[in-house]
Amino acid sequence: MVQTPYAPVTANVHAALQRIGGRDALVRAWLHVDDAGALAAAKALDQSEPGPLHGVCVGVKDVIAVAGMPLTHNSPLFSGHVPSEDAPCVATLRAAGAVIIGKTDTTEFAAAGRNAASANPHDTARTPGGSSAGSAAAVADGHVPLALATQTGGSTIRPASFCGIHGFKPSWGLVSREGVKTYANSLDTVGWYARDLDMIDRVCDVYGLASAERFDSSRLRIGVFRTPWWDEMAPDGQAAFDSVSAAMARAGIETVEIAGLPEFAHLNDDHRAILFREGAAAFLALARARPDLLHADFHLRVDALATYSDARLREAHDRAAAARVGFERAIAGLDALLAPSAPGIAPLGRSPGEPRFNQPWTLLHAPVINLPLARGDAGMPIGVSLVAPRYDDRRLIAVAREVELRLAAASI
């Protein structure tokens, strides 16, 4: 290890800033880098008692408020906006000793409209996925070991799959999303990216998520669920998923094929009805105050009542609630469900990609983790999702850890 003239946290922050300086003209993960603030925070941390995230450098998706940093939502409506308070999800990381490096690029309002400019570090002609584009790219490219994301459809898990990193969307409601742009109350969830499960788990701890109950790791039982949209996946996506499933079986993990789950007939349609109707409330004020600066995508949401009636919204909420119960009954006795994270590798361009493999879990409020276990065409990453019942977040991470250990041991 190279000796630096700096104390450890300061050295760590210098290294992150250097990496960003050397790479971000290409990757464009960041909308704002707060060199001075990060170095000042590092200096203070180098003189204090270490917390559970002591000196960990963090990127924050630019739909989440960080005190004193621009909060643009990648929208022209917020170009000059600088909040004075951290969002609680940021303040909690800071109180644990993390250093906020800056703000990462995002699809406009983590929703639609403008795409992020960020590139996939594995192939800069391709998207890192969205909406948490910059956060995923920043972690995948080694700028920071941790970045905050959000998911309303597939905005945390899909970029993790495209970028070959670990991404975690916790159960709905466990992490505060105050100070985070609202898109849809019933769906919006703060998630995060890291390069290993240990960091994912440490952040759960900092956010106060209940510890995992012990489980018998010698008898792992994973349900393999190809979803109703399997035929629409790219061939390399199918091959990658099957290779992971086969590797798990070879590694001594019991895999159980899960055929159709009846709940899945309506989940994506109901997700869309709720997304658009809750989006109507979320974007109304902007549509009223500055219609000219609000992207047409959001005017569509504000006018969603014409497409999705009150009766349709009621049906979607009630069917989703019943599906949560039904789904959890269907997977009782399994340690987790294995499902595709995306139809294939990251597409060319800057469009964020297809969310239909992620939306059902968001609507079910289930915790989901992306494991970067496969490759598709051109050697690009494809991940797989492990899913668990609501609030089994920590157990899911423990199961994921066991899966990775077994696969690593089997491949030696």
Added chain:
Amino acid sequence: MVQTPYAPVTANVHAALQRIGGRDALVRAWLHVDDAGALAAAKALDQSEPGPLHGVCVGVKDVIAVAGMPLTHNSPLFSGHVPSEDAPCVATLRAAGAVIIGKTDTTEFAAAGRNAASANPHDTARTPGGSSAGSAAAVADGHVPLALATQTGGSTIRPASFCGIHGFKPSWGLVSREGVKTYANSLDTVGWYARDLDMIDRVCDVYGLASAERFDSSRLRIGVFRTPWWDEMAPDGQAAFDSVSAAMARAGIETVEIAGLPEFAHLNDDHRAILFREGAAAFLALARARPDLLHADFHLRVDALATYSDARLREAHDRAAAARVGFERAIAGLDALLAPSAPGIAPLGRSPGEPRFNQPWTLLHAPVINLPLARGDAGMPIGVSLVAPRYDDRRLIAVAREVELRLAAASI
């Protein structure tokens, strides 16, 4: 009418400020009054095209962000905090031509901890109720014709009952609560106070709530639901409720006694489990960053996992979702349900009062309106609640209007 040297909106704002100046030493509705800002806004409005709330003066509960005004949440943690952006629910009113006069006192974080200092204008020894104490008092005392409130348990409807004004809690999810202090994701709802149903309805319009479908106002059918806690009501509360129910029958409204609704066995317990567990996420950051300044009530919530397990939270959510469907089936065919808004008149002191008559509707996501139709001991106001299925908000207001018309006609 007295002629003033001012243009209409400016005159209107002057009158509100004068009323506040004359009364607020006694009523203490306001934490902050922005004379200069309100007069500047009035001047601009006097030179522009009138919007749907042209010149309407508004008080905003101090858990809701208003650009450039202090946002204290009645907590020592936020004593110096001034946000730079309006909450969307405020921006929408402003875009409709409303004038934001200032911030009204609230129970700490609209939740627990410190009580508001506000007094009930009908008897200043008594509470106006809480948590939306100042907003209710400001409307009841004639400072402003409209004030924003929030409800997570009974924080909009109960103060309306205690203060003898109209209060409305819309269906969950229809009005943006971004920029509003989060307490519990599944429950928090922005509501408002006014002195007549016309204003309540106009604000619905501005917030984009679907118009009411026509109904046959000649054959009004109201379910009378005394709730499982009827025996715990004060005698004057029972008498007031029964007098309203009897008056409705005399006025030719068909009243149908609703006996026990099975859903009500668990609603308050489930409300509490969700409230505390979602509150854990909401207050974690403050507990981590400044434990000394956070009231013990909120530390209780942050530690809620010890009291309400993940399994209990799942049960509460699932049972609430089933109760929504069951409740709406049970009242199908009725135009609204009549229920108590509070166990009796406003108590002495500053404690906000008992929320158990309000919490079930909040958990059911149902729209509720308080009608100031009765009096209890010492001539103090007691209201009644009219409740409807989710999203029938505008129809509920139309029904309430018809009820008031009928009662007024019958009493002539």
